[in-house]
Structures are given as structure tokens and as C-alpha cells.
Amino acid sequence: MSASQGSTNTNTEPWGSFDDNIIQGSGSAVIDMENMDDTSGSSFEDMGEMHQRMKEEEEVTAEAAATEEDNGEYGEFLGMKGLKGQLGRQVADEVWQAGKRQASKAFNLYANIDILRPYFDVEPNQVRNRLVESLIPVRMINFPQKVAGELYGPMMLVFTMVAILLHGMKTSGTVIREGTLMGTAIGTCFGYWLGVSSFIYFLAYLCNAQITMLQMLSLLGYGLFGHCMVLFITYNVHFHSLFYILWLVIGGLSTLRMVAVLISRTVGQTPRLILCGTLAALHMLFLLYLHFAYHKMVEGILDTLEGPNIPPIQRVARDVPIVANAAVNATIKSIAAFVQSQ
């Protein structure tokens, strides 16, 4: 725009140049705002907006020109009503376009879902392989192990765990005050996944381990596969000893895998110890917590340990077969007898 060279500019555009109206900065403070608006924007967004507005104005004027001839006569024939209708519609159209432009600008800037798109670029057999590998600890810890950075598998596993937890809570008749079952389940699972990942990532940063946040999220997410399996089995088959065996074997395997990957990416004994000890403790304890907090068999144990005369487990979970119940009773009676004898 020719604002700065107005005094020497002698261009004569058909629409009339800015020359007469723009002050050259020679001491006068009068600014004609009418023309300042057109030249105010030099930033990227304003240029883009101007360009878009010019494009849309072309369309609008073309449309208006096309319909004006027909509607000019209409206006005359129908009196004011026809003209007002057309004007009203155009104004509404203009407002709608402006609003849409603003909203799409904001949306493209902030809520761009395409940021996450590369993390979901997986094939079904890849997901299946990674699920199986999450239970197989690697042997080579001198060489940094590759960790896939994807979010599809972990997210699906977290949601599956939410579903399994819900099932466990329902069949054990858990009562949640100040909240809902669903909220608790989602909060627990997502909180564990995101919270522990962030904490271990922070520790890894302190211990100088070579792992990114995405990789940590992915690793821990796939580590939940073992948890899902154990919970699925033990929420339906209520043997305590079975749970402990599965906790050690499957929980242990998935923890070992995560620990091995982290060891392979850390240097030095103490950092390795800190990092892997924390992760192992949190992972195993979480499985323990999930089993006991949401599956009210622990009530029976406490009752039994108080005194020998109190019969064990009065409160029975729904749909528990009699046989399993009797087996658990026997186990707890033996534990109680053992404790009493000490």
C-alpha cells in the first residue's frame, strides 16, 4: 500500500488513490481511519484473512450481481418486503460466513487432531505382536532396545481394563459413595497410565535414561496387558492362591520386560536401580491393589483374623459358585489357624 510514499506518488487507480487522505507524518495528528483499516494488517493471520475476505467478497458480489437483476424487479413489484428479505438474507449469510471463518481458524490452530495421527498408524498384526512381546522379557540389556511409539494399543488396553474393572466391581457389589462406578474405574485406569508414565519419565530424566514420554506411555500401556489378563481371570474364578500365582508369573513377566527395556537405556548402577525398582514396585502393587480394592474378599479375611469364633465370610459376592466359596473359606481358615498358632 502506498501510504508512506503518498506525497510523491502520482498513481491514478480507477478507485481513487490514497494520496489526498493519508498524512505524510509531517506533524499533523489527523488520521483518516477509513483508510488506515485497509493497511493496518501486516501479520500473517491478517494477510490470510484479507485474502480470504477478498475471495469471498468476489463470490458474494458475483452472486449479488447475478440475482440483482432478477430481484431488482421483484423489489419493485413486491414493494419493500422483497428488498428487505433479500437484504436480511445477505446479512445473515455474511454473519454466518464470518462466524464460520473464526471458528475454523481457532479449530485448526488448537484442536488439530492431526497432531496425534502418526501415533495411530498401526496394522492389526503389529498390535498383536506387541501385545505378545509385552510378556516376553528381552535378554540383551547392553544394547538400547527399540520401543514402538504408538498410542492405539495402550489406549485400547486402558479401556479394556476399565471394562474389566467395572465387571469386577459389579460382581463384588462394591458400593461407591461420592462418585460413580464408571468414574472410579476410568479415573483409576487412566490415572495410573498417565500418572505413573509421567512420574517414571520424570525419574528417567533425573537418572539420564534415553526414553521419550511417548515411548514411556507406550511401554506402560502395553504392560497393562498382563494386568488385564490377570484381572479377567481372577474376577471370575475366585481362588486366592490362583491370584497370587498369576500375580507373580504374569505380573512379574510384564514388569521384567519393562524393567529390561529401561535398563538397556540407562547407564550406571544406581540410576538403573532407582528407576527399575520404582517401576517394578508401582506396577506389581497396582495389580495387587486392583484385585483387592475392587473385589471385596478382603472383608472376610479381616473378620476371620479377629477371632476364631466368628464364621468366615458371611457376605458372599454375587454369582460366586458354592465350590469356590468353600475353597476360599478353607484357605482362610487355614491361614487364620496358622496365625493363631504363632
Add this chain to the structure above:
Amino acid sequence: MAEVEESSKPLFAGLSDISISEDIPVEGDISVPVGSQNSDNDFSTLDEPVKDTILRDLRAVGQKFVHVMYPKKSSALLRDWDLWGPLLLCVTLALMLQGGSADSEEDGRPQFAEVFVIIWFGSVIITLNSKLLGGTISFFQSLCVLGYCILPLTVAMIVCRIVLLGGSGLVSFVVRLIVVTASFSWSTFASTAFLADSQPPNRKALVVYPVFLFYFVIGWMILTFSPSH
């Protein structure tokens, strides 16, 4: 000129009550753009009785219900999506699953808000997932399909309630289990018939699994529903 006046006559037919002082010759291009015809229709739907509007919407919703019950490869559900049907189904299901007082001992029963949130939040998650996996379907189209495919589960809920009226023994449990399983697989099959087409062919399983999980959770909520005595 003559044919121009002829084609213009029907347009001026409705203006016979307005007096014209002189005969104004019509000139120029009389090709009426399609826009003004539609705008005339817009004005006329505002004047129609409310019963017509409601019936038209209900008929559209009902037609989509039929499409869900007999899932063929038609694109009617996708083309004119609407969210009335899902809202109706969601509210019906949530109301039927509620059926208990707030402070009862059986607090494990899902509340209205819980069911509502599960359905809509779950649908949003599945839609986001299918978009991230490279789907070509739009956000609201996907919401529409997932919502409409809850219809078999709602029917199953009604059947379960009727069965529960006759007692809650083992037989009724088996019957309910069969009904819920059948309707849940019907829902999954119906929604994948619409959704999976918009995915690249080797990734269908990745999209089907969350849908399966979603309807499984809803079906399980229906199955474990027991009315307060």
C-alpha cells in the same frame, strides 16, 4: 421476447392481488437461480403446521431405525445424519436402566447420568479413534451411526425388563443372556457395516474392536440390571 414473457407468467401468477399501474416490460436473463427457489421453500416450511414438521422428522428417524434393523449397504444413514434418534434411544435406555431410588443399598446400579455419559463419551472416543486411523467419515456421521445402532440393545432392554417381571431365576438369566448377546452382536455388526467401509481395508479390525468393547459394556450393563424389589 415472447418465450421470455411466457416463462415469466407462472412466476407472476401469485401476485394477481397486487395492482400494477403500468405494464413494465420484462427484460434480461430470466434464468432463476436454484437458490431463490429453495429460499421460497424455506419460508414455506416456517408456515407449515408444527405437526407436519414433527411428523417429517419422526418419519426420517423411523426410516433410519429400519435401516439399522436390516443393515444393508445403503448410505442413507450417512448422507442425512441427524442426532434425534440417538438422543431418543440414549434417554430411553438411561431411564430404563435407572429404576431405583438414590439412597438405596444397591448403589451399584448405574444412574441416568452415568449411562448418558458412557454412551456419548464412548461414541466420541470411537469416532476420534476411527478418524485417527484414517477414516473418511465425518465426526457427526459417525456419532449418528453409533447412536442409531444402540437400537437393538434398547429392544433387548425392554425384553429383559419383561422377562424380569416373571422372576429372576436361572432360566430368566439364561434367556436374558441369550437376548443380550444376540442384540449386542447385531449392534456391532450393524455399525461395522456402516463404519468399516470408510476405513482402509487392512485396518478394519482396529476400528471394530472399540465398537465391540463399547456395545459390550452397554450390553453388560443391561444384563446385570436387576430392578429393586
